[in-house]
């Protein structure tokens with residue numbers, strides 16, 4: 001049986017979610033406050049009912065799941081109302097702008113045994129999944145540091161800064177790879193174009209195990225970079241989403257302390273290889289995962305717990321940024 005789904009937010013990103021939910025589920029409702037968008041989508045998706053009123057969609061007793069792809073400041077309120085109405089929720093990243101709000105959503109989902117899944121798209125990317133395997137299998141050895149580059153002379157947002165718009169992606173991956181919450185976070189940046197909206201942000205995170213992470217986030221940059229580097233004690237791996245074929249490259253490069261030369265470090269260089277990464281669309285895999293959770297139940301709410309860690313770190317990084 002196809003899962004009955006309704007989606008709020010039919011904008012630039014929302015249209016991609018609509019396409020996937022229409023293919024994989026019974027997309028019964030489409031909701032947007034823009035009349036122009038409602039008219040456009042009514043033509044494309046004649047089986048769905050269009051509305052400007054989110055409550056109308058929630059009042060459908062048969063509706064099982066709600067997808068939220070509206071602007072970030074509206075996420076918490078809409079997700080809360082959907083959970084209170086007994087619906088499973090997929091909500092675009094980040095689901096809330098404050099840790100307290102995310103805790104409230106998580107508690108609601110737990111109380112009512114509902115799925116609450118934040119749209120951390122990169123976690124469903126086959127390349128990032130492979131990076132996680134490399135870390136978890138121990139192939140890289142002990143992980144020492146991870147750093148992300150997300151730069152481009154790209155869309156200059158006026159509501160979210162580079163940390164909230166770009167950093168949320170890298171942060172979700174870094175926390176997922178390291179599986180710890182940072183004990184120290186520092187963010188510095190500058191709002192060159194619009195007051196209060198940082199275009200360039202540098203972040204540093206230190207974890208209880210001693211691992212460190214760094215993020216360079218900017219939409220003022222000559223390079224288009226979508227890269228994550230993991231430095232292990234045995235090997236190093238790079239995920240580069242701009243590469244068509246070599247999305248992951250593993251370098252057998254490591255520090256090495258020869259037994260006969262106590263206290264003296266050397267470096268070791270061996271093979272460099274690139275494993276085959278499936279070309280499946282990450283968004284389709286993400287949507288399929290959500291529908292699977294709706295079918296099987298939320299389990300230990302891992303997705304929402306991961307989302308809470310991301311919102312918590314974002315909030316702390318923002319405090320640091322504002323103090324900079």
Ligand SMILES: NC(=O)c1ccc[n+]([C@@H]2O[C@H](COP(=O)([O-])OP(=O)(O)OC[C@H]3O[C@@H](n4cnc5c(N)ncnc54)[C@H](O)[C@@H]3O)[C@@H](O)[C@H]2O)c1
Nearest residue numbers: 009010011012013014031032033034069070071072092121
């Ligand atoms: N996962 C990703 O890679 C990715 C990429 C881009 C954007 N996003 C996320 O997707 C979300 C939407 O981004 P976008 O670029 O599509 O924005 P957008 O501004 O293009 O679209 C948002 C839409 O929501 C509608 N809307 C606003 N308030 C509403 C309400 N109360 N009820 C119903 N509709 C409402 C607006 O009319 C608009 O059409 C954001 O949270 C963004 O962070 C995720």
